[in-house]
Amino acid sequence: MRRLAMDRAKRLLFGSFLSSSQSSLTPGPASSCFPFSPFSSEAPMSLYKFPPVTVETINPKVKRCEYAVRGEIVSHAQRLQQELQTKPGSHPFDEILYCNIGNPQALGQQPITFFREVLALCDYPALLDRDETHALFSSDAIARAWEILDLIPDRATGAYSHSQGIKGLREAIAVGIAERDGFPANADDIFLTDGASPAVHMMMQLLIRSEKDGILCPIPQYPLYSASIALHGGCLVLSEENQKEIVEFCRKEGLVLLADEVYQENIYADNKKFNSFKKISRSMGYGGDDLPLISFQSVSKGYYGECGKRGGYMEVTGLSSDVKEQIYKVASVNLCSNISGQILSSLVMNPPKVGDESYESYMAEKDEILSSLARRAKALEDAFNSLEGVTCNKAEGAMYLFPRLHLPQKAIKAAEAAKTAPDAYYARRLLDATGIVVVPGSGFGQVPGTWHIRSTILPPEDKIPAIISRLKAFHEAFMDEFRDQGVA
Template sequence: MSMRSNLTSVRQIKRALGEFRDCLNLGAKQQRARTMATQTQTKESQTKHCLGMDSLNPNIKVLEYAVRGPLVIRAGEIEKELEKGVKKPFTEVIKANIGDCHAMGQVPITFIREVLALVTLPSLLDDPRFNTDVKEHARTILKGCRGSSVGSYTDSPGIEVIRRHVAQYIERRDGIPADWQNIIISAGASDAIKNVLKLLICDVNNKPPAVLIPIPQYPLYSASLAEFGITQVGYYLDESRNWGLDIAELQRSINEARKTSHVRAIVIINPGNPTGQVLSRENIEEVIKFAYKEKLFILADEVYQDNVYAEGSKFYSFKKVLIEMGEPYSSMELASFMSCSKGYMGECGLRGGYAEVINMCPEVKAMYLKAISAMLCPTVLGQVALDSVVNPPQKGDPSYDTFIKEKQAVLDSLKVRAKMVADTFNSMEGFKCNVVQGAMYAFPRIDLPQKAIEAAKKVNRAPDAYYAFELLENTGICIVPGSGFGQQPGTYHFRTTILPQPDKLKGMLQKFEEFHKDFIKRHT
């Protein structure tokens, strides 16, 4: 081998060694880069979230809202599965879990929608298709808006002319004067209720605040109290008296609660949700006397006041009864709530409601209004919808006949459906359902076999939740288990709306009955 060949070989070896060394260095650099990136990512994952579960408001962790809980989430998943062609023993999900009237096929009231159309597009005020009273209604509202536009902010408690109309509505309803300055318009009754509950967040005599709420209750209350860190004190409604309020039970509940908390207020839902009862005047008087004796602020949730169906049932507002009882009761603090989401209107999505607050300490009322101002103003279209409810067409107006016809048709149909639901459940083995006197729900009691209770325990569910999930998976019917509302220990219930249109409701109840027979057979 020549000298030149040897040198070439040496050079090739050196070059190969150099390339190998470079590869090693590059690999080491890449490994170091990967290590640094991993460390950076780990450090970022530890520091990029200023708000973690360990630093989250603990009240939010315990907050639950049953009517939009796991069952509803599963119902949504099933809907998507059906859209993708997944085979089920049903073709649609019937959401009987929530009081959403229009979602269940209720047709909007023409007068309300026409007023909304005109205020959002004022050029329609010259359109001959709209009645003169609708146009006058829209002009009055626009005149109360800054810049004559519903796109502008309003006063925080709402547009003055609408607050005045609310006061006039209450006067017509109760036959008692109402001061428009006591009317606070809100984005639905829920916001109004929460705004009053916030005022109670204060320890008194070194004890945390507490509020009495009915059991079963509408989960807005348990969720709001949990959010605000206010102790929930439940008082059981008397199922044997069609879910009436028992004063002895109220006394038991408050006596027990006062060992650890300062009970500051009592919530009454009338007509009832989820129970569908309508309180008698005598029962309301008993509650007012109890609240006076125990120095409690009264919160009267009266959003279903138009929904009264049963013979002999009549809605009485807490304000009317309280004022007519005279002193000392007529000077008691009371906040009552109304909404355009329920009744015959069902305009849930527009978020219109109000609170009438009477006899509040003037200094506290100033703080209340200050707190509301931080939210700027309630949705203006919600205010418009509310105005159309409290200031509807009057006899002789061009829109009156259509308005009354549509309103009555909705209420008459709900009355039929209320009876249909209660009668059907009472005809089924193992069910007991009180008369649906009002509101939009039935809350039947169900006797579950021991085998079903044991099956529920195995999957870590409450027995009524187990039943509700089985119902959903087999029929597509979505209800809310009674455990989401509260119930007497050892009893099982569920809430269903009466809102599906008559034909669909009939089919739903038939499916329900068939499922129940099969469920009992499988768990006996």
């Protein structure tokens, strides 16, 4: 996206060539942006020589970027996993449990059958012409696949779509949003994306002009967004009253509200309910013109947890049509998001309804996943709270626990000696002893001098008791090793 002044050093040659060009590789400055080619007679003859590319010569912004959930501890876990494969018995555990990232299907969660049926039919539409298909697929999945194919120009699931995504799928999503919120939604406001992350990047790229622009965000923040400047989560810490205050605050201060609403389906507290920021602001009487509001949604989270499908969307309201044209342009540079992800986004916003053949089995799968997550959250929360010097809030939604560690001074000193943050030290020791991968809280921008770890609640339910025993045994041994007169 960055334009180059070509009057200085050259570092790259972008090779390969359009085959059918007319008088193309002939000499002459051909564009003000790229005034010479290596074949140009007007290229300067003495080229500035660069050393080979090294970490010192790459973009320093890339070097500075940190991304805790896939950082050093995960690389270490991958090494251990490889060692377990090549040398079974080489560690005091026989598998690595990745609790560092909300990736439910990697830990055994099964996909929702209806969604996968529809995706398979859209991938191979020839199935729809065959009788045998009725024995293998539910009737509403078949009907839905036909509906979706009819929304796609030429039924071409292998074609680039409109840069915002297939119009008919956006219309279906708008219907789903309107049903959820009780306020209208417009297909033209929806940009389908490969998950929420690219949508966040797109908005950051659009809105951040220089290092002088700032972003307010709650702490702890999700490290994707200090990597890419942002934050993550559900809407559950937040009461409806908090949300109203935030809306007022943004209005008053002229801020753009970027609402990460990817956990809208993950709510375990009986008395809590998801309210989108759009619903809140509309119910306060504010219309589309009163507040720039971007809502992000993803197929990776929710009860469906389809991380590998890379689907999602953002709903952009309160920005003028010429600003939206600029977003369209940014979206166009990567052409479009993947069509399976687009289809899945429309499905999660329009799941089977009462009366559909799949409805009951769909609801059973959904309820089982959500109630199991609630049980796992409670069991792990209780386990953390039972540990010496550890306090852990209730998980009312999303997929994570964020226990605070009150570590002995001796442990903090040991971490210092190992040139690492105390929570990173704890996480590394936990991994080496148990195979459990968690993320140190210091990657989430926590209050300096406080130590946390973040763990998902996603390990399979039948493994939770064993995990808790391993965790307790590790923690006791750790505290015994470092116990001293005071705690931090």
